[in-house]
Amino acid sequence: MGRDMEITIRQASPEDYDALCTIIDEVDTLHRDRMPHIFQKPPGPVRDREYILGLLADESVGLFVAQVEGQVAGFVHALVHDTPPWPVLVPRRRAFVDSVAVGQEFRRHGIGRALMHRAHVWATAKGAAEVELNVFEFNQPALAFYQALGYETSTRRMVRNLYDTDHADWR
Secondary structure, three states: OOOOOOEEEEEOOHHHHHHHHHHHHHHHHHHHHHOOOOOOOOOOOOOOHHHHHHHHHOOOEEEEEEEEOOEEEEEEEEEEEEOOOOOOOOOOEEEEEEEEEEOHHHOOOOHHHHHHHHHHHHHHHOOOOEEEEOOOOOOHHHHHHHHHOOOOOOOOOOOOOOOOHHHOOOO
16 A cells, blocks of 8 residues: 555545444454453444444534545544533633544554544634543554644543552552
8 A cells, every 4th residue: 555545534424334343443452452451342343333323413523534445444533512611711612532543454654644634624613722632651652643743741640550569558
């Protein structure tokens, strides 16, 4: 697959369900392998069809696919939301990238960058002032990718295992 492949980014459709599930399963497998204490294989489909159709019907959700030679190569799932009406928060609209993924055989061809660009354009059209996302610390390739796109760490979420025997003196 050459670097000059034609990539089309378009709104996802119900017909993309199976292809989306295939790519989502790759991402889920990565997370299950690295964090089996958090992630498990669902007993049914990777994602219920109704869940995907619900995303497609929601005006606050952007679900876009990258297509290469007629095949879905990746997707981005974003949503917009306003800050809660708390006096301490400056009112603003933000976009959140829930997930972006590119199938293994399509990586390193600019597809992820094109998908994120589409999410940024969509978020701007929806009135978002910024885009945020979460990424697990173990996922160094994803961290490098987001940093190359100009993302910076704004908060840090920390976890402590209460069953850690190295800290048995304090629980």
